[in-house]
Amino acid sequence: GAVVSQHPSWVICKSGTSVKIECRSLDFQATTMFWYRQFPKQSLMLMATSNEGSKATYEQGVEKDKFLINHASLTLSTLTVTSAHPEDSSFYICSANRAPEAFFGQGTRLTVV
Amino acid sequence: AQKITQTQPGMFVQEKEAVTLDCTYDTSDPSYGLFWYKQPSSGEMIFLIYQGSYDQQNATEGRYSLNFQKARKSANLVISASQLGDSAMYFCAMREGFSNTGNQFYFGTGTSLTVIP
Numbered sequence: 001g002a003v004v005s006q007h008p009s010w011v012i013c014k015s016g017t018s019v020k021i022e023c024r025s026l027d028f029q030a031t032t033m034f035w036y037r038q039f040p041k042q043s044l045m046l047m048a049t050s051n052e053g054s055k056a057t058y059e060q061g062v063e064k065d066k067f068l069i070n071h072a073s074l075t076l077s078t079l080t081v082t083s084a085h086p087e088d089s090s091f092y093i094c095s096a097n098r099a100p101e102a103f104f105g106q107g108t109r110l111t112v113v
Numbered sequence: 114a115q116k117i118t119q120t121q122p123g124m125f126v127q128e129k130e131a132v133t134l135d136c137t138y139d140t141s142d143p144s145y146g147l148f149w150y151k152q153p154s155s156g157e158m159i160f161l162i163y164q165g166s167y168d169q170q171n172a173t174e175g176r177y178s179l180n181f182q183k184a185r186k187s188a189n190l191v192i193s194a195s196q197l198g199d200s201a202m203y204f205c206a207m208r209e210g211f212s213n214t215g216n217q218f219y220f221g222t223g224t225s226l227t228v229i230p
């Protein structure tokens with residue numbers, strides 16, 4: 001099956017620093033990728049839709065300037081958490097669709113200290 | 114209105130027994146897909162089963178089957194012969210439209226399944 005790879009799997013950073021998370025589709029091209037945030041024991045919350053070659057579409061309530069998304073190629077989307085604070089600590093997961101299914105990255109557990 | 118509703122926050126099942134996880138959905142699009150994903154404590158999302166809105170028969174994948182009742186807009190997951198490794202969160206999801214890979218998935222709130230030895 002198709003594979004989506006997400007890196008890093010976990011990261012600990014200091015408050016005020018920025019963290020970049022990569023999402024790659026390894027064996028198919030993804031013009032669209034999705035970024036989710038998940039709090040413990042809760043569902044996936046869609047943060048933004050990443051579009052190759054154009055601006056990302058953010059869900060209501062998600063700060064564009066804090067969560068920067070770049071989809072520079074058909075196989076790579078990045079999410080940068082800028083000026084991270086402890087409340088940004090969460091599980092972030094990306095996905096890409098290859099009809100009819102969604103393929104997910106392994107997720108990134110971010111801890112801001 | 115919620116696109117996907119899972120009303121069972123937690124479920125327990127005895128090992129080797131069958132269990133049904135409930136899911137109802139809401140859409141006006143005639144073309145849609147329904148999915149179940151398993152999320153163990155590691156966090157990865159594991160695809161289990163898919164049902165298209167035009168599929169006449171219920172989908173089956175090994176020990177997993179999807180009880181698709183279109184008129185009632187329900188898509189329950191049935192796990193037969195439960196195993197200890199089945200303990201995980203289970204998410205029901207829906208995607209409207211088939212061919213547009215830009216369509217987002219809508220997820221339910223999940224059901225935490227615990228298999229008891």
